[in-house]
Amino acid sequence: MYHKPYVILGILAFLALLAMPYWVTAGNIKYEDIHKELAKPKGVNCVENVKWMAANHMELLNKWREMAVRQGIRITHTETGTYNVSLTECWKCHDYNHFCKKCHEFMDVRPVCWECHYNPGMPFKTVHFK
Amino acid sequence: MTFMYIFYVLPYVAFAIFVVGTIYRILEWAKCAVPLKIPTTAGQQPAFKFVRRTWIDKIDSPSNKFWAFVRMLFEVFLFRSLFRNTKYYVEKAGKNADTRWLWLFAILFHYSLLIIVIRHLRFFTNPTPKFVSLLEYLDGVVGVAIVPPLLMSSVIALVALAFLWGRRIFLAKERCISLPSDHLILGFMAVILVSGMLMRYIVKIDLSYVKMFALSIITFHPPSPDVLNHLHWLFLIHFTFVCITIAYLPFSKVMHFAGVWFSPTRNMPNDNRMRRHVNPWDPNPEVPILARTGIVIDGMVFKTKKLDWDTYYEMYKDQLDEIAEKNYTLKPEL
Numbered sequence: 001m002y003h004k005p006y007v008i009l010g011i012l013a014f015l016a017l018l019a020m021p022y023w024v025t026a027g028n029i030k031y032e033d034i035h036k037e038l039a040k041p042k043g044v045n046c047v048e049n050v051k052w053m054a055a056n057h058m059e060l061l062n063k064w065r066e067m068a069v070r071q072g073i074r075i076t077h078t079e080t081g082t083y084n085v086s087l088t089e090c091w092k093c094h095d096y097n098h099f100c101k102k103c104h105e106f107m108d109v110r111p112v113c114w115e116c117h118y119n120p121g122m123p124f125k126t127v128h129f130k
Numbered sequence: 131m132t133f134m135y136i137f138y139v140l141p142y143v144a145f146a147i148f149v150v151g152t153i154y155r156i157l158e159w160a161k162c163a164v165p166l167k168i169p170t171t172a173g174q175q176p177a178f179k180f181v182r183r184t185w186i187d188k189i190d191s192p193s194n195k196f197w198a199f200v201r202m203l204f205e206v207f208l209f210r211s212l213f214r215n216t217k218y219y220v221e222k223a224g225k226n227a228d229t230r231w232l233w234l235f236a237i238l239f240h241y242s243l244l245i246i247v248i249r250h251l252r253f254f255t256n257p258t259p260k261f262v263s264l265l266e267y268l269d270g271v272v273g274v275a276i277v278p279p280l281l282m283s284s285v286i287a288l289v290a291l292a293f294l295w296g297r298r299i300f301l302a303k304e305r306c307i308s309l310p311s312d313h314l315i316l317g318f319m320a321v322i323l324v325s326g327m328l329m330r331y332i333v334k335i336d337l338s339y340v341k342m343f344a345l346s347i348i349t350f351h352p353p354s355p356d357v358l359n360h361l362h363w364l365f366l367i368h369f370t371f372v373c374i375t376i377a378y379l380p381f382s383k384v385m386h387f388a389g390v391w392f393s394p395t396r397n398m399p400n401d402n403r404m405r406r407h408v409n410p411w412d413p414n415p416e417v418p419i420l421a422r423t424g425i426v427i428d429g430m431v432f433k434t435k436k437l438d439w440d441t442y443y444e445m446y447k448d449q450l451d452e453i454a455e456k457n458y459t460l461k462p463e464l
Binding site: 001002003004007010011014015018020021022024025028029030031032033034035051054055056058059062103105106107108110112 | 161
């Protein structure tokens, strides 16, 4: 083998790059079963079926924003019942800090919603409207 | 469903093939001797004091190991030699056409891919490091009008890939020299990019299980069947293609990520006139090769291919006679 020190250095650099997830976190990667950690919602059923909600809740909130803000529709009927078209409807069953925020932090998702909208994680009281 | 554990084993197999295969190929390359000094240069080499030599000349025509290293960095991080990409036209009296768009799309594609890979760290780390979040924020800052924010790196990668593949499909000369393997790896990239973007923007999937699956891979903590059963089919396609691609890398042209460091025309300093380059596999370099019958290695004689005029004349008698008849004046056929 020619230029042995360079080649060994190169291979080590290659292996170090592959091990990136370990050294950028200083070896601190925690396996977490997030579904066991989340606070259990109070209600019986969600706006749509639970599996659909887990993947599409942001789509639903987008749709709701459009309905409430642009079309003025404040009541919606789905297969599971009648709901206020409002974010506060979510907090009736879901604990923001231990459900929404926890999972978003686990996934490293930063919704832009809270730049304008209220969530119970903020230091104000939630007001439910009829 | 125990067969879903195939997807848990798959990345380990793919990575083992990738790591072992890459190191094997690096060692194979490292065993190759470079008998001649063949750096290609595009700058003024050190000469008399009055010959101007700027720092660009030092990079393009390095005279020592340090500047050769700098040139390698320019090559690897800025694709310096691709930036000189021009096309020669005989019919335009030897004019060169600027085809540096290849450089542009190549560099866009590679850096987008790098950002995409770093962004994926959010699935493999818990808690996620700050720089990964910051990178994703910066990546999506332009496309924030939609939810979720449109990430520029994936759009740029897709556009650049379309150009790089389109070049191989629509340009006649490039199509002619494209091998099936070139299209294969581009196809893999297209499937991975499109399936990944579909998952983000169109077919929404439950990412919590994806992250749990990714964490189970990286922490060597087998996932529960519940996690495996909740993985979306589109994610499985994305994931399987990533694994196939990773396993295929050592056999493919993508090995240029290691091979570029072994390019003799790039990594040798241009010091032919200062230092004698000795053929590394020649044990007796004191006598020039042509003055010997051959090189003796381990008792075997490797003969040099010496050709004397008479043998040469016998071989090319017809052509040589024809040239002699025309008084050694050659004209191109028109």
